[in-house]
């Protein structure tokens with residue numbers, strides 16, 4: 300493993316949410332590295348800080364303290380505008396809520412083309428046809444989100460996030476809306492995406508997703524705990 304394989308890392312990240320007079324501490328001094336070719340899972344009980352950490356890694360939020368690095372660029376040192384541009388070009392993100400992932404007026408195929416264009420591609424979607432196939436939604440290319448179930452929308456969201464081959468692919472509870480069969484497809488796709496060279500980072504409670512992790516980061520009350 301060389302430093303070039305480290306697509307994503309964070310160092311000593313702490314974050315609190317301001318709530319009235321008593322800030323809620325969500326993360327304390329968390330460091331991690333996620334490599335290309337690997338599935339890294341953020342695990343831990345509800346409220347342990349998984350989503351907060353994923354949002355910070357994905358340049359959606361800035362931590363109170365600590366730094367985040369994407370392919371050698373310290374994103375926490377960038378202006379909001381430059382951080383957003385880097386996020387669009389280099390990071391695919393799947394939100395937990397299907398409603399946050401897709402645009403109602405675009406078909407599945409149009410999402411894939413848009414994802415590829417956002418990442419500077421030619422709009423053909425890179426390897427997204429194979430990803431749609433692997434996720435069992437290739438035959439829905441002409442459909443809009445309202446014509447898909449919540450689980451199908453999340454699988455399309457994963458293909459949209461992977462379109463244009465961003466080096467970093469982040470997914471917040473990607474199996475939360477899915478039954479066992481669909482979870483199996485998503486788990487297979489996560490592995491395939493890692494094999495294609497993405498650094499894949501997911502939050503989960505799901506043992507089936509945990510089972511395909513190359514590395515598990517355990518969070519408890521916002522702190523990283525070493526595995527026994």
Ligand SMILES: Nc1ncnc2c1ncn2[C@@H]1O[C@H](COP(=O)(O)OP(=O)(O)OP(=O)(O)O)[C@@H](O)[C@H]1O
Nearest residue numbers: 316318323324325344345346347348349350351352
């Ligand atoms: N917008 C917010 N405002 C205030 N507190 C928040 C906010 N978002 C999260 N928190 C708090 O920060 C802590 C970490 O929340 P986070 O959503 O990151 O945990 P999680 O491990 O992803 O939980 P879950 O598995 O339930 O999604 C929790 O105590 C939560 O209540």
